[in-house]
Amino acid sequence: MDSIAEFRRRQGKLLVLTGAGISAESGVPTFRGQEGYWKVGSQDYHPMEMATHQAFAAMPEEVWAWYLYRRAVCLNAAPNAGHRAIASMEAHLQDRFLLVTQNVDGLHLRGGSSEERTFQIHGNIHYMRCDDGSPELTPIPEYFGADWAKGRALSAVERDTLSCPACPGLARPHVLWFDESYDEPLFRFESSLRAASESDLLLVIGTTGSTNLPLQIGEMFARRGCPIIVINPEPNPFTEFAASCAGGLFLEGTAGEHLPRLLGRLID
Ligand code: OAD
Secondary structure, rough: OHHHHHHHHHHHOOOEEEHHHHOOOOOOOOOOOOOOOOOOOOOOOOOOHHHHHHHHHHOHHHHHHHHHHHHHHHHHHOHHHHHHHHHHHHHHHHHHHHHEHHHHHHOOHOOOOOOOOOOEOOOEEEEOOOOOOOOOOOOOOOOOOOOOOOOOOHHHHHHOEEEEEOOEEEEEEOOOOOOOOOOHHHHHHHHHHHHHHHHOEEEEOOOOOOOOOHHHHHHHHHHHOOEEEEOOOOOHHHHHHHHOOOOEEEOOHHHHHHHHHHHHOOOO
């Protein structure tokens, strides 16, 4: 079965799921690649420990400084052909399109994807919020720029500018940490699963499938027998889901290589 021809004939709904791999060609490191964020530590910590609420509670300045550095990496990066191809898919398909991204880098939005149809299920590194769980987001002050170096410490004055606008406490980065759970108000958990149950074609790009919600989305498509197309330089759990359903495809290679071509086949 040609799942793309079928998708076009039936005017189906497309769900796109992205991970760090789509931003690799923009120069943002992945997490589990050789130079990945979870691989390159320092003498003081293992980076996965920094991505916990427990670490934030114990050493908020260090955790903030590390996120300000990761945010600077994102500010120094620009959207690539893959981000732009996905934005074009949305522009053509409109309500027949939804993007679920694990990336906190904001590059999809800068590449032309709309906030309305982009569910950032792990947050957005350019925002902060109160530590009490309320969903109001505040942009990180412009003072913190693209030149924030790795390992730079936060001064007391700088710390004060990261205070919560609603209470006397320190704000926290708007990201999902390992000791936290998905929810609807902050991370669109239920909406993402609903979209997965209502879509006809799943396109998965640049992810190892190491987190729970993306895997649930893949499983849901496989259970429903709906086609999955995977773009990745190496196989992952989604390539197995894709192989299990009629019309599934594994396009081995990079996002920049395959996405513009796939755009041409989905839309003309
Ligand atoms: P990973 O680092 O686990 O995986 C990146 C994937 O991208 C791998 O499968 C690579 O093979 C692939 N890849 C590399 N370069 C690529 C390219 N140019 N084009 C396409 N694919 C490429 O990153 P994620 O799967 O996104 O969560 O990680 C998922 C989540 O785990 C992250 O959002 C983060 C992390 O813990 C949180 O922080 C909550």
